[in-house]
Amino acid sequence: MTSVDISTLFWTKIICAIARRISTAKKSCDWHSKLKFRDLLRENTELAREYTDYKLELAKHVSNKSGYAEIKTKWVDSFILKIFSQTIEEKR
Secondary structure, eight states, X not given: OOHHHHHHHHXXXXXXXXXXXXXXXXXXXXXXXXXXXXXXXXXXXXXXXXHHHHHHHHHXXXXXXXXXXXXXXXXXXXXXXXXXXXXHHHHO
C-alpha cells in the first residue's frame, strides 16, 4: 500500500465512524420512546391486547411487509404520543 492508500483508508474509517455516531444520536430519542412503549405494553395487558388486535387487523389488509411496517410505525408513534400525553396530564 502507498501512503495515499493508507491516508484514504484512514479518512474513510473516520468518516464512517462519525456517520454512525450521528445516525445513532438521531435514532436515540426514537429508540427510547419505543422502549417505553414496549415497557408500557408489558405493564398493561389491555393496551397490549389493543395493539395485538390492531396488528392482526392490519395484516389482513396489507399484503407487503414494507407497507405493513410503515402503517404500523405511524400508528405506534401516534399511540406513544397519546399515552405519554395522558401520563403527563395524570401527573398534573
